[in-house]
Amino acid sequence: MTRVTLPPKATVVVVGAGYAGLSAALALLDEDVDVLVLEGSDRVGGRVLSEQVDGDLVVDHGGQWVGPTQTRFLAAAERFGCATFPTYNSGDHLELWADGVCRPFRGAGPDDAPGVDAYVAAADVIDEMAATIDLDDPTAHPRLAEWDSETVQSYVDRTVADEDARLRLALAVQGVWTVEPRDISVFHLLFYVASAGGFDQLMETEGCAQERRFTAGAQSVALAIAGHLGDRVVLGAPVRHVETLDGGGVRVDTERGEILADHVVIAASPGAAVRIRFTPPLPQSRNRWMERTPMGDVAKIHTVYDTPFWRADGHSGEATAYGDNAVGVVFDNSPDDGSAGVLVSFVYADRQHRWATLSEQERRADVLATLTAIFGARAGNPLQYLEKIWPDDAWAHGGYAANPAPGVWTEHGATGWRAACGPVHWAGTETSSVWNGYVDGAIASGQRAAAEITTALRS
């Protein structure tokens, strides 16, 4: 992963060494295709980033979980011997409601808290609507334009009478899409729910997306794939310009020189990909899809304690927080052996926008105030405080994923979503029919792009 000069040519160049790009390259290498991965930053993993902070303690600043239906991620972990363990999920979750009261719960919310039943009923309707979407051809849906013309905020205002249920739905949208309900259309919400296999898959732990974690961090699989690819991965080579050549193939211009290829896979974060110049210009639909699909806004904060003290109080460490403070959701992110206590706090969307303008001291005080209100005074005195503000990441430009604005699925989805533009192929979790927005979707997208190319090479 340290080659300084680029070779003059590769059969396939992959732009971006996140899970999408690495998986595309791996699938191509498995078919003996000559492939080179160009990564702009100085590491692999993209929006997955594990940091070893203290001895054996690893924290995941980015994507971190894997669920039982995320079979591609699990298969990659198994192939490269990366161990997983169950997310700590014993005891009660805690909910700090807008009234300042902290209530224990399991499932969708506390039985004695406002709005839970109406929230569950609304989620059921979302599931029913989502189930009607064909994941392989989402824009064929007869209600595409109707559902894509209304924001989730308008839809919830129109269909959910219970104000407290609306608050709950807003946090769900913030937590899953890292945007406000006003930022995405009903259609995008439904597509995303469908691609995960249902609303609960997105929200829950056991049997769902948050079921397991990686012993050595979620980046460990990416590092293992990159190790397997060896010097086929070049770091520190940002791609500036991709030129489709008249005689076939592409010229890829990087800050480290140029390289020719028969095919290129753009697997960079959408926030980076939109800044690459293409010659000739991309078809309007692909270009507008990219321009109108901005990254979400999330920050993750890890607080480290000598022990997961909340467990002794009968708490799972999972919590939700409403109100004015920044934190929306908390999980127990302690190591498997419980040798330290780690909480991860998520700050989303509007609350992230406000919080990110504070000084580091103010940001820390804001997060610790919420943790103290939920878990008591001990939570306010961590041994370590670590934050990762994804909108400020120079390569990802945000997280978790990019979300098409209202109207974009209707206007540009049919051809702009992921159809190859000649020798230019598109990967990235946002182009996946399954687990869109997740690592598993990234892997699926890389495999799909690789299959496009191997099919073309054989023809």
Add this chain to the structure above:
Amino acid sequence: MTRVTLPPKATVVVVGAGYAGLSAALALLDEDVDVLVLEGSDRVGGRVLSEQVDGDLVVDHGGQWVGPTQTRFLAAAERFGCATFPTYNSGDHLELWADGVCRPFRGAGPDDAPGVDAYVAAADVIDEMAATIDLDDPTAHPRLAEWDSETVQSYVDRTVADEDARLRLALAVQGVWTVEPRDISVFHLLFYVASAGGFDQLMETEGCAQERRFTAGAQSVALAIAGHLGDRVVLGAPVRHVETLDGGGVRVDTERGEILADHVVIAASPGAAVRIRFTPPLPQSRNRWMERTPMGDVAKIHTVYDTPFWRADGHSGEATAYGDNAVGVVFDNSPDDGSAGVLVSFVYADRQHRWATLSEQERRADVLATLTAIFGARAGNPLQYLEKIWPDDAWAHGGYAANPAPGVWTEHGATGWRAACGPVHWAGTETSSVWNGYVDGAIASGQRAAAEITTALRS
């Protein structure tokens, strides 16, 4: 305008030689400030582009009109001696309705056509709501989040019962914003209406935005300003990277070398500006504002005839077209002396997306079919057919203007709209309180950015 090597330093660098950038530079030069304009393309004018096609005949492929309240544009024209003349506005307009019937009209629509009264009533409500917005501080509006959370499509579906009136409102949105009603929020629509001084100002000719045209084309004023600026305008110098320096000032990196400056004004089209790299990264709000404010989609087609034959039939040449064909709006764009007949046809948004994927022959046939249906067989046999597809323009990336997606005003308007980021100042019509989206707004924005800088230089 041909200097090959950049000077090492200027007090102010302006990026982009459209009306915003040229006006900023002109205002600075008027104050004896040392300024240099860097333009990526090989011409000035930005989204205003006049072409001399045949002897004296000039067609305007981009912005072309000036209205009586657009005092900045009129003042610039007067200063540089650029003549204007009234848009031809005698006789009846024609409306090709969805039922295939072509009806004459003046004002909002034919008296005997469906939906006109309800359309006018809806426009009145829009005017009333728009009048409550403070143009200097739009995000202070108490209903900002409410109006910015709903798409115009949802709002119209909810408030306008008459289906035909909804069709009329959709064409109005397409014609003014070059997007579909699902793409923008109610708040953005209202702000834009307010910034123009009312709905009729946007839609009408006499006394309104389409009142007058430029004898030598609307680019003539830009060319005159550029001539006045002389070798302070450098063409063919695309800016790639703007670095704010620790010691103050900026380093501007172009494909033609770098230049230092105390201040920089980014006056490029939003579609180009979003692709410039900034070090350190821009504040989240400015960055997200830019990323989530995509360009609209419009194409302009000129058809040239030996004479404005429609005038003899008692027609103004202005027409609106509903239905499946591409053209939405037509105007008489003949030269002042009537020495030739010229019609300009506008193709917007979704219809532009479909039309732009056709072959040139199919695009021409589609446009001529509509013109024939409106103006008769003679319209189908032009001497010349000229098209400009703005989304494919490598520098503008679309037109007329860029429109914030739903939620963007709420989340990022207060600081992301136009507040300077240290020595980095923002111009462009999208940053204007008045005539946002128009040449007049571009000029206002350049003058405002220049004033920011002269104030800073004096302090």
